[in-house]
Amino acid sequence: xKKRMHIASALAALAIFASAAFAGTNESRDPLNCHRIExxxxxxxxxxxxxxxxxxxxxxxxxxxxxxxxxLRSYGSFYLVxxxxxxxxxxxxxxxxxxxRFLLVTAGAGGTVAAxxxxxxxxxxxxxxxxxxxxxxxxxxxxxxxxxxxxxxxxGDGIGITGAPEAAFRLDFIGLFIRSExxxxxxxxxxxxxxxxxxxxxxxYF
Amino acid sequence: MPCGAVMLLFAIACMRTPVYEPTARTASRTFDFETGTFAGxxxxxxxxxxxxxxxxxPALGSYAAKITVAPEDVVANGNRSELAIYDCAPYGAxxxxxxxxxxxxxxxxxxxxxxxxxxYQLPDFQHxxxxxxWYPHPPVTAVYVPGxxxxxxxxxxxxxxxxxxxxxxxxxxNVMEIYFRDDASGYVEVLVNGTPITPANGGNHRYYRxxxxxxxxxxxxxxxxxxxxxxxxxxxRSTNTIYIDDIRIGSTLAExxx
Numbered sequence: 001x002k003k004r005m006h007i008a009s010a011l012a013a014l015a016i017f018a019s020a021a022f023a024g025t026n027e028s029r030d031p032l033n034c035h036r037i038e039x040x041x042x043x044x045x046x047x048x049x050x051x052x053x054x055x056x057x058x059x060x061x062x063x064x065x066x067x068x069x070x071x072l073r074s075y076g077s078f079y080l081v082x083x084x085x086x087x088x089x090x091x092x093x094x095x096x097x098x099x100x101r102f103l104l105v106t107a108g109a110g111g112t113v114a115a116x117x118x119x120x121x122x123x124x125x126x127x128x129x130x131x132x133x134x135x136x137x138x139x140x141x142x143x144x145x146x147x148x149x150x151x152x153x154x155x156g157d158g159i160g161i162t163g164a165p166e167a168a169f170r171l172d173f174i175g176l177f178i179r180s181e182x183x184x185x186x187x188x189x190x191x192x193x194x195x196x197x198x199x200x201x202x203x204x205y206f
Numbered sequence: 207m208p209c210g211a212v213m214l215l216f217a218i219a220c221m222r223t224p225v226y227e228p229t230a231r232t233a234s235r236t237f238d239f240e241t242g243t244f245a246g247x248x249x250x251x252x253x254x255x256x257x258x259x260x261x262x263x264p265a266l267g268s269y270a271a272k273i274t275v276a277p278e279d280v281v282a283n284g285n286r287s288e289l290a291i292y293d294c295a296p297y298g299a300x301x302x303x304x305x306x307x308x309x310x311x312x313x314x315x316x317x318x319x320x321x322x323x324x325x326y327q328l329p330d331f332q333h334x335x336x337x338x339x340w341y342p343h344p345p346v347t348a349v350y351v352p353g354x355x356x357x358x359x360x361x362x363x364x365x366x367x368x369x370x371x372x373x374x375x376x377x378x379x380n381v382m383e384i385y386f387r388d389d390a391s392g393y394v395e396v397l398v399n400g401t402p403i404t405p406a407n408g409g410n411h412r413y414y415r416x417x418x419x420x421x422x423x424x425x426x427x428x429x430x431x432x433x434x435x436x437x438x439x440x441x442x443r444s445t446n447t448i449y450i451d452d453i454r455i456g457s458t459l460a461e462x463x464x
Contacts, residue, residue: 047362049341051339075335077338082338116334120336121248122292122328123336124422128222129218129220130219130221132215155219160224185223185225186223187225187227191227191228195224195333
C-alpha cells in the first residue's frame, strides 16, 4: 500500500510538473538551443536502490552565446523536494555551435551548495559549497541527442571529476532521457573513490 | 585557465571530498552492565523502558541486559527491541564483536526467526543519503531460528553461511570477526564458545563476501528483531526474551576473547 502511494504521488508530481512547464508550440525546436526543463529520478549506485529526484532548467543562448542552468537534487525523496538533504546547483556555459543544430561544445563554471540538514547522531555528513568547471559535447539527430558533459569539482581537501554520458529521445516538446554519472574523487591525503549514479527522467523542450 | 583562478576555486570550496578513508582499527570497548546501567549503549531502538532492563539473574557477572519484544512492539517500522552501539564498524577495519546471549527455558517459539545481533548498514551520508527510504538488508546478521543460531550475509543476496544448535537456558559466547569491505575481500568468521562455526576454507574459517553495501560503515545492534509487523505470515506471534551480557568490541581477538 505504501509503495502504491509513493508511485501515485510520484505520478501526480510528474503531472503537475508537466502541466506547469508545458508551453509547446508546433515549430521545430533545436534541442541544443531551447528552454529545457527536466525531472529525473535516480537509482543510486548499482548495489541497492535509493531514491533521488531532481529538477533542472537550462536556457537557450541568451543573445550572446551563453546559457544558464539551475538544478535542485533531493535525496531520499521521490517527490523532487527534500528539506533534509539536497543539492542546489547553478552554472553558466559558453556555447560553441560547431555545426548549428547538430554539434555543440560548451565550457563554463558553476557551483553547488550541498545542504545536509538531516539531524541524526549517526550521520557524518556536513553541508558545504563547492565550485566546478564544466565542459561538454553534444550531438543532435533531431529525435535523439547524445551528450557527454564533464565536470571538475573543487573541494576543500581534494578534487573530483564527473562524466555524465546521456542519451535523450525527443518527440516534439517532450522526451525521455537516461544518464549515468560516473565520478572519481581524490583526497589530497591519498584516497581515491569511484562512484556511479544512474538516472532516468523526462524533459520538456520549449 | 590561469593558475590563480584554479587556486581561487579551491580557496572558496568549503566542502570535503565525498570519499571515505579506510580505517584499520576500531576503539576497544566493553559493555558488561556491571554499573547497573546501559552506559555507552543507545536504547532508542527499544519500544518502552520495560523492554530493556538491567537484571541480576541470569547474568555472567552481577548484571545482564534483559531484552523483550512483543508482537505489537514497533520501532522504526520494525518489530524490534534492540541495543545499539555506534562508531564501531568503519569501512576497511577488521573488528571483533563479542556478545554473550541466553535464551530462557520456556521462551515460546512463536516466530520463524529473530535477529539477535546485526551489523546495520549506514546510509552514504557523504553522498546525500539519509535513513529516509533506507531499506538495504543488514550486511551481517546473527539469526536465532527455533533451536539454532544462523549467520547470514546479505549483501547482494541473503546467504546462510553458518548454523549451529542452541539450547535454551544456557549462556553462549559468540565472537564475530568481520572485515568491512564492499567487495569480495570482506569476510566473516564466527566462533561460538571458542569453536568456529563458519566453514573451513583450508587455512581458516573466514567466509569471504562483501560485508558492506557502501563505504559508510555499519553500527552494531543486539537484542531482538523480527521483521516488519503485519507484513506476512512470518510475523511473530509470541512475546520473547533474550539476555545479553559481556559485549566487547575490539580490533584483535585478544581484546575480546577469552
